[in-house]
Amino acid sequence: MTPTQRQTRTVERVAYVVAAVLAASGLLHLVVLVASGTTWEGPLSYRKAMTFGLSFGLTLASVAWATSFLRVRHRTLLLGAFTAVSVVEVALVTLQVWRRVPSHFNFETGFDTAVSYSLAAGGGVIIVTVLAFAVAAWRTTDLSPSMTLALRFGLVVLFAAMVVGAVMVADGVTLARGGQAQLAYTTAGSLKLVHAVTMHAVLVVPGLAWLLRHTPERRRTKAIQAAVGVYAVLIAGAVLAS
Template identity: 30%
Template sequence: MTSYLPVADRRLHPPLLWFAGAMAVFALVCVGGLVLDDRTLVGAPIWSKPLKFAVSFIAYALSLAWMLSLLPPIARRAGRWAGSVVAVAGAVEMVLITLQVVRGTRSHFNQATPFDATVFRIMGLTVVVLWVATLVVAVLLLRARMPDRATAWAVRLSSFLALAGAAIGFLMVRPTPEQRAAENPPVVGAHGVGVPDGGPSMPVTGWATTGGDLRVAHFFGMHALQLLPLLLLLLTVLAPRFGRLADERIRLRLVVTAAGAYTAVFALLTWQALRGQPLLEPDGLTLATAGVIVLAAVAGSVLSLRSPARSLPAPPTADPAGSARMRA
């Protein structure tokens, strides 16, 4: 069984590690804010948004740092630059979110004052920069040659799925019909579809329960960056107990099947939200589509676990000298 993991002399990306460590400390600050600060904003405790972003950035930075360690030497310099850009852009994003929390106003979609509008424009720019830098990393990973194909494709597919998940954020900045009808609305853009932000919502996540919410697909897509590599790690750990998983081709098939199912679920969640449908109240069409995805995933997994066909040994070649001796 082979497994392609970073070797000891490959350092994880220092700026991303520092950024992840800073976000871990800041997450504790946010927890303190939740305890000591009883202010609410858009129907949620005011420190809940920076806490969610901090935790998400921890997972994002650590995943990218590991992926960058898999790059060959020829691509490592470009990868280091891209990773540093991600760390800086993420730090700027968090500073601006925290600034608005301290001021007691919303950070996203805020156009209430020229200052608020400027803050949101800068945040939008940092998101674009972060997305492009992550795209650079994904392209480098796509072109990198790795000894273990299952690991290679788990990393590549998860990075592009994460990019698709992050791109959902671009749908959120579109004005709603009510905002388009208003003159100089203080808020332009929304997480919810068909319902205003700040209405009835799920605990912890804050996702809308009376309408669509684009944050569901956004969250699901971005965290492919962790879940697909974790699936591969699980397959590798189970390989000694289930000999079939020791075959790299079978692990590769299972990773591709999982990535296909993940992509289908991501598309379904996006479609469901855009139709203004709450996550926990799917209609018949959504349930039927989900059923098709489950059946396809199960069938793909069963087919993936089939032992790869092995080529038959070539027939022995004739030995003229031996034949002559036998005749003699």
């Protein structure tokens, strides 16, 4: 194993460990939310720390696993950046939840402003890394047709999820800066379902391809094509519902 390969394996292991910690944080906040009897709604709810922990934990593990099939230039750097930003995003959101102030679109103090802009900057880093992985999926040609389709679809849809997140943040910041903070939370929240559905295609569809790896390739490809169609319908339904 070359030094570069050892580095990559180390970053992968770190990513999986961090993903487990983030998911555990999400589960812990679910317990806190239920035990406290507080609201599930609104920007101050423990639900936000729960969903960020679980979503980032699951997404980080999915990205680390899915990209292990690809030929990605600078994968160690990209996965390391994705891991670091995942920690920062969850940590800042969790911090603000425990401070009982909104994490996003909050410009009440200098510290809150720094948090809001840090979260937005972290989102930008995530978009760049996911785009790089999606491009690598389209350049990788030595995988089976079914896994190639699954990875390309999953990563492109994940990139779309990050773009939706960026739109949510941009709209919210514009409204909050214009003195309409409450409207910012309402407007951004309208796209949560689309964001959630698109984030996890990178696990569901490639995961199905992996589970069917002992199936004849022709049948597996048809199954993945059907899964892509079903997932596309789910995305369309989420868009309409939003």
